[in-house]
Amino acid sequence: MGDPLSVLKAILAQEASLSVRVDQLGQKVMETVGVSWNKRFRKSHGPVWKFLQQHPNVFLLDSDGSRVHLKQSRAPSPEQGPQERGGQGDGTPEEPAGSHSTPPHPWFDFNDSSVQPITERDMEKQFQGKESAYMLFYRRAGLQRPEEARGNPRYKVPEHLLEEAEAESRELQRKRAEFDSVSNTVELRLHLGPHYRLQHGALHPASPPQDSLLRLAFDRRKSVGDLRQAVYQLQDSWEGDMALTVAKSLPAGLHLYDTLTDDQQSLHSSGLVDGSDLFVWNGREVCGEPVRVGAESQPVLLSIVCPAGGVGGEALLSETPQGFPADCRLGEVCVELARQTGSELGEMLLCRWEEKQSPRWRVYPPADLHKTLSQLTLCDGDALLVLHSQALDCSLFTRSGDMVTVGTPSDCSWLQVEYSSHPQEGSRVATVPAEGDTLLSEIKQKAIEELQLLDLAGSDCCLRPMDRNWKLLPPVREDVSVREGGVKLTSTLFLCPSPPLTNTQLFLYYTMGSDPQAGPEMELVVEESTTVRECLKQMLEVAGLEGECWHLRKVDWCYELGDPLSEEDASLAELQVSSGDTLVLTEGRLPPKGFLKLPVWLFASLRNGVHSETGRDREKETELNNITEQICEHSISTVESSEAALQYVGGVEISGEATLEDLKTQVLTLPGLPDLWVPSPGFLRVWVLESKRPCRILRGNQLHINSLKLGSGTEIAIQPLAKEENLGLQELLLYLQVGVPGERQYYPAEELVWDTSRDSSSRALRQAIASHYSLPPDKTLIAKYCPDKSHWMPISSWSQQVSRKKKKKQQPESLQGAPFHLRDGDLIGVKNLLIDSNRDFSTERDNAEKEKLRREAEDKKKSRGQGVRFQSEEAVADKKPPARNRRPEVPLSINVGVFR
Secondary structure (H helix, E strand, C coil): CCCHHHHHHHHHHCCCCCEEEHHHHHHHHHHHHCCCHHHHCHHHHCCHHHHHHCCCCCEEECCCCCEEEECCCCCCCCCCCCCCCCCCCCCCCCCCCCCCCCCCCCCEEEECCEEEECCHHHHHHHCCCCCCCCCCCCCCCCCCCCHHHCCCCCCCCCHHHHHHHHHHHHHHHHHHHHHHHHHHEEEEEEEEHHHEEEECCEEEECCCHHHHEEEEEEECCCEHHHHHHHHHHHCCCCCCCCEEEEEEEECCEEEEEEECCCCCCECCCCCCCCCCEEEEECCCEECCEECCECHHHCEEEEEEEEEECCCCCCCEEEEEEEEEECCCEHHHHHHHHHHHHCCCHHHEEEEEECCCCCCEEEECCHHHHHCECCCCCCCCCCEEEEEEHHHHHCCCEEEECCEEEECCHHHCCEEEEEECCCCCCCCEEEEEECCCCCEHHHHHHHHHHHCCCCCCCHHHCEEEEECCCCCECCCCCCCCECCCCCCCCCCEEEEECCCCCCCCEEEEEEEECCCCCCCCCEEEEEECCCEHHHHHHHHHHHHCCCCCCEEEEEECCCCCEEEECCCCCCECCCCCCCCCCEEEEEECCCCCCCEEEEEEEEEHHHCCCCCCCCCCHHHHHHHHHHHHHHHHHHHCCCHHHHHHCEEEEEEEEEECCCEHHHHHHHHHCCCCCCCCCCCCHHHEEEEEEECCEEEEECCCCCCEHHHHCCCCCCCEEEEECCCCCCCCCCEEEEEEEEECCCCCCECCCEEEEEECCCCCCHHHHHHHHHHHHCCCHHHEEEEEEECCCCEEEECCCHHHHCCHHHHCCCCCCCCCCCCCCCCCCCEEEEEECCCCCCCCCCCHHHHHHHHHHHHHHHHHHHHHHCCCCCCCHHHHHHCCCCCCCCCCCCCCCCCCCCCC
C-alpha cells in the first residue's frame, strides 16, 4: 500500500463505526504499514490532519476535529449494466468492494458540543471504572412512546435492574436516616433544681452528681415542647410547672441565662448544641431563694484576702474564693463581708491590687461603694483585701493616703522550732529571731534555751524541716547558715532526738519489698564513703533480716522502683546517692555481669491445665482451648484481677548470649512446675508482662536474649500449646471474639496469627478475619478492645478521612502505629452484619467499668478541688500526716550536645 488515501480508507473501513479518533490514526497507520505517517508520507503529503482536510469527498471531520469518519459510497445508477455494476450474471447487484453495511446507531455520545454515534460496546468501555463520575441518558423529544409507557418509568426496564435500583435506594435512605440521626443527636446535661442550692450568687449541687445531673441524648430537630415532655417522663415525681433555662458553668458556679418559653421552637433554633447545660426548675426560686437570671447578673469569683492569725505579733494572709453577682454593688459586698467576719461596717477597709503580685493595694473611695462590680471592671480571679482598723497597727501593713503596702512573709525575720517529747503529748513551740546569715546551730541553741530543755544537749538533737505532706525531711547541717541550708524564714523546724549531720554523712530512707509505697519507711545515717555492700549489711541488721539473697534498688523521682545498685564495692558517693534518697531492700541476689534474672509467672488457671497422664489428644485440646479463653480474659481484666490470676513459680538466671530456646528449656526445669507436661520447648509460648498483663510474645527460638530487648527483672509468663509454634517476626497473635446476635455478649475467644509482612492495614486485617470465619469482608465489622478504658475502638481506614493535601505525604497505613497500636494479645471484636445489625461492641460489663472509672475521676477531681491555698498553722497542726506520699515533682533540665 503505497497510496496514503488507500491506507486510510482501509483503516476506517475496518472499524464498525467507520470512524477513528485523529490522535489514534497515526498508531493505526504504523500497525498497518509498519512505518509511521511522519516517516512515510509527511514529506510528500504533509501532516495527517491536513491530508484529511484535503479529501473532503472521502473523509468527514467532526466540528472539533477530534474524530474522522469515512463517507459511505453511493449506490450505482440504474443505467449501468450488470457487468459495469460489477454484478453477477443473474443481474443481482453487488455491493462495492471495501464497503460494509452499517447498522443503525440508536445511541449517540453527547460530549459538550461534540455529538457522534457510539455502539453499546464502546459505551461500556467509556463509562466504566473510576474515571467515569456519572452518565446521563437523553431521549429524543419527538419520540412517540406507546400509551402504556406514559407515566410509567418502569416501562421495559429489566426486572434485575429495577431490583438493584430499589435495593440501592433503600440502602441510601437507611444511610441518610442514620446520618441524620447521628448528626442531629445532641447530648444535653440537665441540672435538676431540687438538688441545687444558691450560694454566693451561683448555683452549687447539694447532692451527688448521680442525683443532681441527668444526661439526655435528644434530637435537636424536635421542639422544646417535646424536650419538656421527655423530661416529665424521666422525672415522674415532678410536681407543678417546669422551666427549662439555659445554664453555663462559670468559675463561681452554675449561672442561668435564657428560659426556653416557645414550645414550638426547635432545639436547633434555640441555640442548643452538643454539651449544652439546661437547668430544670420551677422558674422562680431554688430552695426557697430567688435566683438572678441573665448575662448582666452572672457571678464573678473574687479572692477575698484578709489577715489570719500569726505568731510573734506578725500577721499572715489567708485567701478565700467567693462569688458575687456582677450587678451587685460594692457596698453590698462590704455588708456581706462584714457579716461573715463579724466586724463593724465602718471599721472595715476594702482594697484592690494596684498591680497583680504587687505589695501595694489601693483603698476604694466611698463613691465606689455605689458602683457595681461590672462597672468597677472586676472579673474572675481578681483579689480584694479586707482590713480592719486594728490591722493597721500591725507592722505587716502600712497605709499612706489611699495606698496600703503589705509586707510579704519573707520580711518577717523569724523561724519556728517545735518540740514534742512524746507523740501523745502536746508540742511546744518557740519563735526564734533569725536572718538569712544566721547559723542553724545558733537557731537550735536559742530554741533549746527558750523551750527550757536544759537536760537536752546540743549534740543529741537535730533540726528537721517538714514538707507540705507533713513528712519529716532529712536533718539540716548546722554548720551552715539559714540561706545556705535552704531553710525559708517563717517556716517551722522540728527538734528531733538524733545527732546532727556532718558534711560527710548521708541521711537515707529505706523500705523493703517490691513496692516502695507498701511497707514502712525506715531511716539510716551512713558515711559517704560507705560501699553498697556495707550499707546493705547495716540495713539488714537494723531490719532484723539475715541471709545474703538481698540487693538494693534506688527509687526514682516519681517514687517508683528503679535500677539496682549492682556495683556493690562502689561507694554511695560514687553512685551519686545523696541525702534524702530512698533505697529499697529487694529480695534476691543480683545476677553476675552479663546475666539476666527473670521472674517467671504462671497463669493460675493453668496450674492443673495439662497433665501427661491423660494421654487423650481430644481432652488435651479441649483443655488448651479453655486455657486460651482464660488468657484472653486475663489480658482484658483490671490490674488487680490480673495480679490475682498469676502465680509466681520462680526465677531463672540466664546469660544474655543464650537463645530463647535455652530460656524455655530452663523455665521447664523450675521446681514450681512439676505437673506441667510439655513435650519440647516448641510447645511453650513465653509472654512478656506489663502491669501483670501479657503484651508481647517472645519469638525466634534461635535469637539471643539480648536481642529480645529484655532487661533484668522483666517479668515473663508461660503458656503451654497443643502444637509446636514458631512465630515469625512479622506475625501478630490476636484473640478474636464474635458477637452473639441480638445480645451484648460474645462467643469464646479464638486465636488468629496474622502476617503483617505484606500489608498491615485495616483492610488486610478485615480480609484475614473474614477469611477465618468465611464471611464477606464488606459485611464484617471489627474493633479493638482497650482494657484500660473499657472501650471498643472500631477499626477502619483512617487514611480515608484525611485531606487531599496531607494524603500525598502520608505513609502506608499500619495498625501497629497510631492510633490503634496493635500488638500481641490484643482482643478484636467481630460483628457479622449478615445476621447482626447492632454495630455497638460494648457489653454490660464495659458500661459498669466505664461508670466506675467516671466515679473515680470525679472523686479525684473533687478531692483536688477541696484544697485551699493558704492555711493557718493551727489547721496544719490538727491534720495527721498520710501514711505514704510521692515526692513533689521537680524541674528537669536536659542538655543536648551539638553534633556536626
